[in-house]
Amino acid sequence: MKTTMQQHTDTLNGKSAQQEKEFTDLHNKEHINKLIDSAISLKASPFAHSETGKHKTLAMLFFNSSLRTRMSTQKAAQNLGMNVMTINLNQDGWQLEFEDGTTMNADKAEHIKEAALVISQYADIIALRAFPKLVSREDDYQETILNAFVKYATVPVVNMESATAHPLQALADAMTIKEKQTHKKPKVVLTWAPHPKALPQAVPNSFVKMMRMQAVDLVVTHPEGYELSPEIMGDTKVIYDQEEALKDADFIYAKNWSSFTEYGKVLSQDENWMITPEKTGEAFFMHCLPVRRNVVVADAVLDSKQSLVIDQANNRTWSAQAVLLDLLHNNA
Numbered sequence: 001m002k003t004t005m006q007q008h009t010d011t012l013n014g015k016s017a018q019q020e021k022e023f024t025d026l027h028n029k030e031h032i033n034k035l036i037d038s039a040i041s042l043k044a045s046p047f048a049h050s051e052t053g054k055h056k057t058l059a060m061l062f063f064n065s066s067l068r069t070r071m072s073t074q075k076a077a078q079n080l081g082m083n084v085m086t087i088n089l090n091q092d093g094w095q096l097e098f099e100d101g102t103t104m105n106a107d108k109a110e111h112i113k114e115a116a117l118v119i120s121q122y123a124d125i126i127a128l129r130a131f132p133k134l135v136s137r138e139d140d141y142q143e144t145i146l147n148a149f150v151k152y153a154t155v156p157v158v159n160m161e162s163a164t165a166h167p168l169q170a171l172a173d174a175m176t177i178k179e180k181q182t183h184k185k186p187k188v189v190l191t192w193a194p195h196p197k198a199l200p201q202a203v204p205n206s207f208v209k210m211m212r213m214q215a216v217d218l219v220v221t222h223p224e225g226y227e228l229s230p231e232i233m234g235d236t237k238v239i240y241d242q243e244e245a246l247k248d249a250d251f252i253y254a255k256n257w258s259s260f261t262e263y264g265k266v267l268s269q270d271e272n273w274m275i276t277p278e279k280t281g282e283a284f285f286m287h288c289l290p291v292r293r294n295v296v297v298a299d300a301v302l303d304s305k306q307s308l309v310i311d312q313a314n315n316r317t318w319s320a321q322a323v324l325l326d327l328l329h330n331n332a
Helices: 004-013 029-044 068-079 112-122 137-141 144-152 167-180 202-211 242-246 309-330
Strands: 057-062 083-088 125-129 157-159 187-192 217-221 237-239 251-255 284-286
Touching: 029 167, 029 309, 057 068, 057 112, 068 083, 068 167, 068 309, 112 125, 112 144, 125 144, 125 309, 144 157, 157 167, 157 309, 167 202, 167 251, 167 284, 167 309, 187 202, 187 242, 202 217, 202 251, 217 242, 237 242, 284 309
Parallel strands: 057 083, 057 125, 125 157, 187 217, 187 251, 217 237, 251 284
Antiparallel strands: none
């Protein structure tokens, strides 16, 4: 019998034909590398396909707040000539019911079956963002909201960060590394960093998945108890000593995540894991933003010439544009 994670991966990845119609998670290496190359090309010529999305509409649905994802995806769509509609569903829409067979006599006014079909009539692509509750690992890794839209929508669905994955961010991260790497197989270190709140595993999950598709030497470092999903990690090297892990790194990606084994819990706030100039040396520093200064990373690192956080944020536009262009071509 398949585990919840395996079922989740199968549902999101699907078959190759379905991969061309959705962008809900990272697929095969060949497809991802084509998207990275496309993003780099679009960065050099943003309006080369400005007619492709003409008379097409992107519906952006947010169950959670957003800055970079919202603005970069909207800009990407507009660069392709698309119209954009945005709705904050937790504030502006009806409360949605996702369970089948339920008697809707409480706070939920609309079922996902109707909502997804209706939105599909208004849009050519649906992009959505929905964070985990960080209460039940099984519930979050079932990706109820994302998978419900994939199931009932009749147009392609793009994941703008779900409970367990952030593929658009990972695509921008890989693009950034490809632009900045100086040798064929750079050493890339993903390091846990302290944070006062419990944070999702979506960004580190997708970053690990992406780096496992790239020609890099990937190392993950974190305190014991913060191991990521074993099915995502595979045989990725884990070193619990941060100083040892960071030695000779070319790229250091700092990110907090809450415990996978003690799901959603903060097991440590050890300030010694904060990234400082002494730790980075000559390595490039990466973070998806927003970032807490002098908690996750020292000012001196963020403000240095080695910091790539603004480059990453910029590349969010081109990675999203590459995905939207791919979907427009494959669903013409």
